[in-house]
Amino acid sequence: MQLLQLGRGHTKGDTVVWLPQERTLLSGDLVEFDATPYAGDAYFKDWPQTLDNIAALKPLALVPGRGAALVGEEQVQAGLAGTRAFISDLYQAVQAGAAAGKDLNTVYKEAYAHMAPKYGQWVIFDHCMPFDVTRCFDEVTQYPDPRVWTAQRDIDMWKALES
16 A cells, blocks of 8 residues: 655645555545535646546546545546546636636636536535635635635635625
8 A cells, every 4th residue: 555645636735545456546535526526725727737647557446535436447537537627627717717807706606607517416516616616716816825714714705705
């Protein structure tokens, strides 16, 4: 068994468990399968490369943070691809809105509308999107590293999104 830090993604200190003889990876929340990634403490720019680093191990089985265990190369690739697509699609939507000078509320509404047709049926979509968009907005505007989620920050986020 190996504990590996393959890069930042879901958090700064993401660590995976790799069983090289079995070619099995326990990814934690770096990979989700048919479930919305919680990205409130994420590194959106780094996450796709970290997923590529996981793929380079060529796992035959993968236990994601949420969703069914993935068995076989095809399922593992589907799990990696789904997570990568979600992260990339969200990043592109938020980056476009921020670059156009839109505020968090507007960017949230537009990103939600953009993402819902493809990902809205995923587990905890509605729960994660406010935190995911807020963190992504922070990253593309002024905070390359996640800010601590205090009670006040949570209140401020909801005020901004519900205004």
